Amino acid sequence: MQTHLADFIRGTPAGDEADAILRKCVHCGFCTATCPTYQLLGDELDGPRGRIYLIKQMLEGSDVSTRTVGHLDRCLTCRSCETTCPSGVEYGHLVDIGRQVAEQRASRPLVQRAQRKFLSTFLPNPHLFGPALRLGQFLRPMLPRRLRRKIPLSGSSGQWPRQTHQRKMLMLAGCVQPAMLPNINSATARVFDAVDIQLIMAPEAGCCGAIRHHLSDTAGALDDMRRNIDAWWPHLEQGVESIVINASGCGAMVKEYGHLLRHDSRYAARAERVAAAARDPSEILPAHAATLKQRTHRPGNQVLAYHPPCTLQHAQQLRGEVERLLLELGVNLKPVQDSHLCCGSAGTYSLLQPELATRLRDNKLAQCEAQRPATILSANVGCIAHLQSGTRTPVRHWIELVDSLLV
Template identity: 50%
Template structure:
């Protein structure tokens, strides 16, 4: 696709990647068949090919409109289109640039602006989110049904194993996860402890994904630099890897090297952090899983988009679970998004709800005992209306009795 970039965009940090993506696109439309929003809406502008044309117009200097921004906002960022694209178009990076340019040219309605500001002011900070979650639990009987479903149960205190092994790894504790589901990281630490690996804890903080997805580039880069600074001493001291249990965060951290590639102070460090970042499945896959004693059962695995298309690690968790004796129910359209997509479920509730209904129908068709996921956002989103328990898959490996799951 030939593009004449607006001279005013020269020097924009993502413009080269955007132009390369446009040049690779051959308009074949394979991406639309894999796109959740296109399949729901049947609108060319709600599919990757149509959005690519919208972004092309923005890059060529045409005015942004509320309509174009609306269609870009409705993209989940699931990157299923990248997995099927025969030309290797890096649509995700193109979308980031397009959304950022649109956000700089047109103001959203005030309700959207305030909601986005509230999300950025609360969700990345566990010390703010935790007390609000407590208040929500107290007020739960008074809340509308839709909001009651979003209030998680009070998490129980978790026990972390001591640092007793020579092999050590860092862990990304995250922001929403330690506040609403602290059991996940603690379970990962206990599983790794049984495999002879000690986990080094750090400050609970955002990886930068939320700000990045909300078009707040500078806030995202600042969060990234803070994460790098926090991890750097332990990496220099010999920590083998950075373990990540939220696949959405994993996709983000593995992109640090790209996002800070032009930063003279952080480019080299960011590249090293990217190389060290590993999803928990990648870590366990390389170990002797025969050391793990589990209680196999029939489950449905929801493979998050960030795991399948973002990293990509399609099939890794499934292979681990079947290797440990779990029976995996067949899931139709397993590559389609559940509708969580970070803050998407809060910003686009109607489309998100339709996608969740379709995903839960597919997941529960095989009558599993429970649903396992690999990402905190998907887990919380599905749990709201699922007919069976929804857990992180690492919790299934935490003990032979399943810890009352």
Template identity: 60%
Template sequence: MQTHLAPEFAGTPEGEAAEAILRKCVHCGFCTATCPTYQLLGDELDGPRGRIYLMKQVLEGAEVTRSMQQHLDKCLTCRNCESTCPSGVQYGPLVEIGRRIADAKVQRPTGERLVRWALREGLTSPLFPLAIQAGQALRPLLPTALQNKVPAASPAPQGRWPTRTHARKVLLLAGCVQPTLMPNINLATAQVLDAVGVQTVVIEKAKCCGALRSHLSDPEGGLDDARRNIDAWWPWIERGEVEALVMNASACGLAVKEYGHALGHDAAYATKAARVAALARDLSELLPELVPVLRERLRPVQEGRPVKLAFHPPCTLQHGQKLRGGVETHLAALGFEVHVAQRESHLCCGSAGTYSVLQPDLAYELRDRKLRHLAELAPQAIVSANIGCIQHLQTGTQTPVRHWVEVLAERLG
């Protein structure tokens, strides 16, 4: 694709990055076949190729419009198009650039700005646990989109946090909302790692990965979150006391793995960010090493019948981190019966962080479509690898939806 950047963007880091991505696009349209919003809406401008044209026009000097902003808003940033693209177009970074430009030039309606501010500040606030308690008390009065984000009751802890000390240690990012909404995911992670002789270390000062602010019109705030986390982890990394930085939410894992790129321009943090990104691992990446030891630690399946699970691979795992097949393969090796939907397993479930609050109609349509395919497997439980997907899917089904590490922890002897 030929490009001629407007003077405003020519020679700037953002302009050069966008131009390099645009020039890889060959207009083939393969991306539209796997884009969730194009599948639902059938509008070229609600598919990757159409959005790329919109962003190209703006970078070449066209006026940024409210319509363009809305087309970019409807994108789930699932990056399915990246998995499909034969030319290697990095659509994810490009659409983030486009959104930053659109938000800088088009003021959103007051209501939108307030909602985005509330999500950005509320979900990352130390007062979030208190807000959830208040939300539970007022839950019947909340709009459906928010009601679905507030659990009816706080989950009871499934056991205790391990207290044994091990020579092998990993850092775990607890996350911003997960400790309140689904604390048993972190607990199960620590229990499983403890069972194989690995100690889980959580640094209190490391909070949100930064993705939430970045996706809600505050890219600088997202970078500040990344810097804070790096500062919190760095003493452990510098002393060589940890062998990996583990994330059990695939969206956070993707964000941390991209710290090196995000802070590559920051002289004070570029080297540290690259080191942190290199140490980052999704929890599933540890499974090949853990499976042989875990086989000796797990209780036998009752009556010799494996638990039938349907696995939903989050977009941030399969398209963002390019990790496919690992969870299913290794859980099967541990005695679980794991299936993946034969139809549209590559499509987003509609969660996409705060997307299900900001674009509820599209999000619920995608959720129901995903659940129909998963229901065909007749599973005893649905498992996934990201809190957002788990919470979103659970709002549409009576089948339990859990993190795969939780069902693994329950079988520990």
């Protein structure tokens, strides 16, 4: 795709990156076949190829209309198109640039600006989110059914393992996960403990930056990243092997630190090392499958379904590892049709685009529940909470299942 960038972005790091990405696109349209919003809406501008054209026009100096902003907002950033693309177009990076330009060159309505500012301030701050969630859980029986279903029931985290091991890894606690689904982190620690790996937390670490980044609060997101790097760096220098991130959305973000901070002279090298150290549990535990088989009991014959989050299979390009590990442990896991498609959670998408998010969720649940599973498994806190809001079938993190099998 030939480009002629406008003066405002020509020669800038963002302009050079966007130009290189745009030139890879050959207009083949393979991406539209796997784009969730194109499948729902049937509008070329609500598919990757159409959005690429809109971004190209913006970068060449065209006015940015509210219609253009709307098409970019409706993108889930699921990056399924990247998995499909035969030319290696880095659509996720391009849409990030496009959204930043749109925020700078278009004016959102006041209500939208206030909503996005609230979410970028409230969700990444556990001191705000945690108490608010507990209040919502207390009031849950009195709330309207539609709102009640969005508030998860309070749960226990169980015991954190006390045994020390020679092998040590960091773990990101996350910002909403400790309050919303507290058992996931402790279950992860117990499973790693079973294979003789000790997980430790860096208390100074916080939100990975994904929430602010995808709301185009670039400065806030970069601050989140720098804070985490500062918190983790002493541990990495002392020989901690990896940073375990059990929320795949956070994992995808941390693996982008090197790219996003590459022009920061103080943090670029450390960001690259942190990104290289980030690991999803499914990158570590399969190597210990034999040990886990010895330390778990055989599961029953109940059918389980697994929804692989987009941030795991498309952003991190990790496919099949969770399923293979669960099958090796004897879990009766059934395949789900169209497992490559997004469930509609997508960070804050389910809050900002509730109609589309609900349609995608209901489609995903229909495909999962076609197997009549006793439980639906996933690998991301956002997906789990979003799916659970639409079904009575329990939805859990897959590592909680492994934890429940430990003897």
